[in-house]
Amino acid sequence: MCSADGAFISVRNLSVDFQPVGVLDRVSFDVAQGELVCVVGPSGCGKSTLLNVLAGFQAPTAGSVRIGGAEVDGPDKSRIAVFQESAVFPWLTVEENVGFGLLGLSRGERRRRVAAGIERVGLGGFEHAYPPQLSGGMKQRAEVARALATQARVLFMDEPFGALDFLTRLKLRADLLDIWRAERQTIVFITHDVEEAVQLADRVLVLSRRPAAVVAEVRIDLGRPRDLDAPAYLRARDRILELLGVTRA
Amino acid sequence: MTPAARRLPVSGDATASQRAIDPELAGGRPEAAATVAAPSRREEVPGRRALLGLGPPLAVGAGLALTWHVAARASGGDLVPTPGEVALAIGELAGKGVLLDYVVASLFRVSWGFGLAVLLGVPLGLALGWYPAAFRALNPVLQLLRPISPIAWIPLAILWFGVSDLAPIFLIFLASVLPIAMAAAAAVHGIPVVYLRAARNFGLKGPLLVTKVILPAALPQLLTGLRLALGVAWMVVVAAEMIAVTSGLGYLIVDARNAGKRYDLVVAGMLLIGVIGLLLDQGLRRLERSGHVQR
Numbered sequence: 399m400c401s402a403d404g405a406f407i408s409v410r411n412l413s414v415d416f417q418p419v420g421v422l423d424r425v426s427f428d429v430a431q432g433e434l435v436c437v438v439g440p441s442g443c444g445k446s447t448l449l450n451v452l453a454g455f456q457a458p459t460a461g462s463v464r465i466g467g468a469e470v471d472g473p474d475k476s477r478i479a480v481f482q483e484s485a486v487f488p489w490l491t492v493e494e495n496v497g498f499g500l501l502g503l504s505r506g507e508r509r510r511r512v513a514a515g516i517e518r519v520g521l522g523g524f525e526h527a528y529p530p531q532l533s534g535g536m537k538q539r540a541e542v543a544r545a546l547a548t549q550a551r552v553l554f555m556d557e558p559f560g561a562l563d564f565l566t567r568l569k570l571r572a573d574l575l576d577i578w579r580a581e582r583q584t585i586v587f588i589t590h591d592v593e594e595a596v597q598l599a600d601r602v603l604v605l606s607r608r609p610a611a612v613v614a615e616v617r618i619d620l621g622r623p624r625d626l627d628a629p630a631y632l633r634a635r636d637r638i639l640e641l642l643g644v645t646r647a
Numbered sequence: 648m649t650p651a652a653r654r655l656p657v658s659g660d661a662t663a664s665q666r667a668i669d670p671e672l673a674g675g676r677p678e679a680a681a682t683v684a685a686p687s688r689r690e691e692v693p694g695r696r697a698l699l700g701l702g703p704p705l706a707v708g709a710g711l712a713l714t715w716h717v718a719a720r721a722s723g724g725d726l727v728p729t730p731g732e733v734a735l736a737i738g739e740l741a742g743k744g745v746l747l748d749y750v751v752a753s754l755f756r757v758s759w760g761f762g763l764a765v766l767l768g769v770p771l772g773l774a775l776g777w778y779p780a781a782f783r784a785l786n787p788v789l790q791l792l793r794p795i796s797p798i799a800w801i802p803l804a805i806l807w808f809g810v811s812d813l814a815p816i817f818l819i820f821l822a823s824v825l826p827i828a829m830a831a832a833a834a835v836h837g838i839p840v841v842y843l844r845a846a847r848n849f850g851l852k853g854p855l856l857v858t859k860v861i862l863p864a865a866l867p868q869l870l871t872g873l874r875l876a877l878g879v880a881w882m883v884v885v886a887a888e889m890i891a892v893t894s895g896l897g898y899l900i901v902d903a904r905n906a907g908k909r910y911d912l913v914v915a916g917m918l919l920i921g922v923i924g925l926l927l928d929q930g931l932r933r934l935e936r937s938g939h940v941q942r
Contacts, residue, residue: 485842
């Protein structure tokens with residue numbers, strides 16, 4: 399599954415140009431299997447473009463993305479993207495949304511996976527609700543459940559909790575970590591929120607302004623659940639803020 | 648993060664009532680919250696409120712009828728019949744048994760013309776919306792045809808189809824197929840890109856992509872386009888019937904004038920056209936607002 403150097407996702411010299419400006423400038427990094435990597439950067443720096451290329455929605459101008467040794471040349475069911483603007487389909491119920499990626503499966507298997515996915519994200523009781531009836535947080539839960547139901551081993555998350563209020567965001571982060579610790583998907587999680595990155599990640603990639611390059615990789619060597627007052631947590635956070643050019647008084 | 652990706656969430660922020668059923672914020676488990684969340688899609692309008700809602704339009708209608716009556720009387724009754732005379736004229740049509748025949752004849756032509764336009768215009772428009780090259784190639788021609796009033800086609804329609812139902816059906820088809828195709832193309836253009844990305848992510852393509860994602864995603868905007876096109880179709884059936892056939896509400900208006908200067912029947916025909924147009928519009932509006940379509 400993995401390439402010779404042990405990387406599961408291998409990004410090499412990835413560049414994207416939207417004329418006349420470059421968006422990504424020779425971005426290179428690796429992600430190990432089962433690792434949770436967060437990508438932070440100034441707003442407008444090209445984080446979403448990076449994710450769109452990783453997920454195969456967009457072709458890079460130069461460079462390559464390899465996942466499990468194979469070159470990415472389009473989206474695939476084995477790696478599912480979760481978006482900030484809820485991408486659950488408003489014309490389908492929660493249950494139908496979660497089962498959406500399972501069209502080829504038998505009825506029984508489909509039902510089992512849909513039920514498990516809904517249970518996993520805590521949406522039990524809302525199977526027959528339509529997304530417009532749900533809050534922003536519940537829509538994002540439904541979208542995560544849809545990704546889980548496909549048993550994708552890679553999740554690309556583009557500020558999935560970015561549009562939610564503070565308390566909902568905290569709860570969804572904690573629940574995502576529970577799911578990840580149980581199932582160990584490989585997760586690339588884009589965020590502009592440094593605190594979120596340090597709370598979640600094994601490793602944080604810091605991008606520069608546009609055209610974005612990887613400025614630094616900060617390993618977060620902290621156990622979970624994380625103590626948000628621990629000196630090591632605060633040090634990691636401040637280091638990243640500094641890398642982003644935010645000076646602290 | 649590109650500026651394009653910083654768009655607002657598709658379905659807007661949670662409203663206060665939606666927050667109330669959010670288990671995160673309600674502080675309970677979703678299962679507990681579920682009993683609180685009544686599965687109604689919209690706020691129920693109580694019957695009394697619906698009746699009160701009819702008040703203002705009825706008052707305006709009554710006021711207009713009164714003004715009409717006074718003006719008709721003041722003019723000595725030569726310029727326009729009074730509302731009472733028009734009501735009697737409608738009664739006369741009903742008594743002769745032609746009222747229903749004429750209404751049905753007009754609706755029959757609209758059903759065929761509009762139905763064929765939907766059958767051709769919707770797939771054409773979806774394709775135009777989906778394939779930019781097709782849009783670029785065809786759009787100038789469609790925009791060139793669009794300002795040509797369907798009425799301008801009447802001579803050719805008579806030449807091709809003679810005095811038969813086919814001529815008005817053809818005219819109605821012409822009048823509605825372009826607006827329908829343009830509305831369908833715009834509806835596809837308006838589909839949020841995340842829906843299409845999600846669909847591709849789950850491996851959907853070809854006919855499944857169309858039926859499972861593109862069509863349902865485009866449906867709300869498409870239905871609005873269909874409603875507007877139906878309005879145009881209904882306007883055209885009347886115009887077409889004035890020339891090419893011997894039945895229908897358009898024929899009634901011309902015949903009433905030519906045969907005996909029966910202006911009470913002329914206005915009766917006009918009023919019937921308006922009422923049926925209103926009902927058609929209300930019908931499609933109801934469809935637009937129905938549960939699975941509203942976003």
